Amino acid sequence: MSLSSIIHWSLTSERKLNNMANDKKTVEAITPINEDFGRWYTDIVKNAELIDYSAVKGCVILRPYGYAIWENIQKIMDGMFKDTGHENVYMPIFIPESLLQKEKDHVEGFAPEVAWVTLGGSEELTERLCVRPTSETLFCDHFAHIIQSYRDLPKLYNQWCSVVRWEKTTRPFLRSREFLWQEGHTMHETREQAEQETQRMLEVYRNFCEKYLKMPVISGRKTDKEKFAGAVATYTIEAMMHDGKSLQSGTSHFFGDGFARAFDIKFTARDNTLQYPFQTSWGVSTRIIGAIIMTHGDDSGLILPPAIAPIQVVVVPVAQHKPGVLEAASSLRDRLKAAGLRVLLDDSDQSPGWKFAQHEMRGVPLRIEIGPRDIEAGQCVAVRRDNAEKTVVALSELEVRVPELLSTLEDGLYERALSNRESRTYACKNFKELESAVKSGPGFYKTMWCGDEACELKLKEQLDISSRCMPFEQENLSDVCPVCGRPAKHMVVWGSAY
């Protein structure tokens, strides 16, 4: 028996025992978060009814609760894009092969994971069509038609759509073959304007993650090795997950005029000369839902930040068959709804305990219990999802206290995520320190770096870590690269990534 089969055997039998022990209680017990993070994650996405697996490997069904999270994310982000002057468009799902191949680096980067359509009905197509893995080429083809003059610039476009990348290893939300996202594509008169746009949209992403998702991120630049195929520079926001691994949560690319040249996009400039415009693109995908799960979740399941939670408050009536209870509960619901909250009154005929567990699994930020005793006392009981803290709320103060509780919960989520990141972040002056930091567990390892890709590759080989980003907020940890000893140019955050 090989080592891995022994490990597998002991895991499955352990699970069997767990299941047997839990049978009385529930069939939906999830793996403890610190026992097997990967399994915990899969348990969550299925048990919280975010997704179901489909007939095609790597393509998941977003169930109503999971899709509602995406809709809330969309609503907020779309507003932020509109506020920064962007317009939504929709491009076709297919890209002719000749179009995809116009930019050399781009096609090389994406070719291995592109899905092709070769037949229309039973007829072989004269040119095969790729199912878009990203839409730079389509936008460029279109921009070439509509940009003539500096007066046509800037073009600030965004589209909400799905893209397909034929991945070998897949995980719900984190890496699937088809996923939903938004991709912004912009064209500018000058290099500076495009560079500014790249940074501006990264800042929109950072703001969105920190303000609404309560997820601290590090923003910075990718090394050349890690940058987007065809980009001059790629910027990223990196978030640390519960287990210390890094998740690239949004990217913003500066393309220079490379694509413009490849696609022959030209405009007449103010000085009556023909110029190539400068381009950006930026994207956030449903992967961000994976980030939310892995940042905030715990042993009881999901914890959703209120801003994107499909249900912000669940009202659970206790002894709901008794006269007056359901009426009191639905009046609570109506008042909270009127106060602008997303509320569910769970009047299903499950026991209260079952409802508690169920809504905890689904990450509802705040639960309100109301039973005969409360009604008599003119109160209800609010329970925070993140720390199970119970607060007695006078019914007369409902509209004031509930938003307060949600807001302190938001602060709590952010603080907890931040302190997890801080406790797993290591500043390393030399190779020895880096090595021992890596040994002490997954995390962010900050070091200086000479800028040479050879050193980057060496760290991958020797310590199995890759560069996550070169943060905008640089620190001076030492004067030399810990790998080669040459003068250090940048501070880099290293880690292992999802």
Place this chain on the structure above:
RNA sequence: CGGGGCGUAGCGCAGCUUGGUAGCGCGCUUGCUUUGGGAGCAAGAUGCCGCAGGUUCAAAUCCUGUCGCCCCGACCA
């Protein structure tokens, strides 16, 4: 792509070694009683045993092939 494991009711699994009427728990349906942390009793319904061949009087069980999923590793804009 390499190594390992698993496909039996909606879910989790037993049965396979040694072939002989398809099982258990949860869930589901109906009724009654319950309700402040995953309720109880009673009566029900649900299976091309992944698929295709083969051996046999007889296959969930043995043999061959095949497809799918999971884990570990490699790869991964």
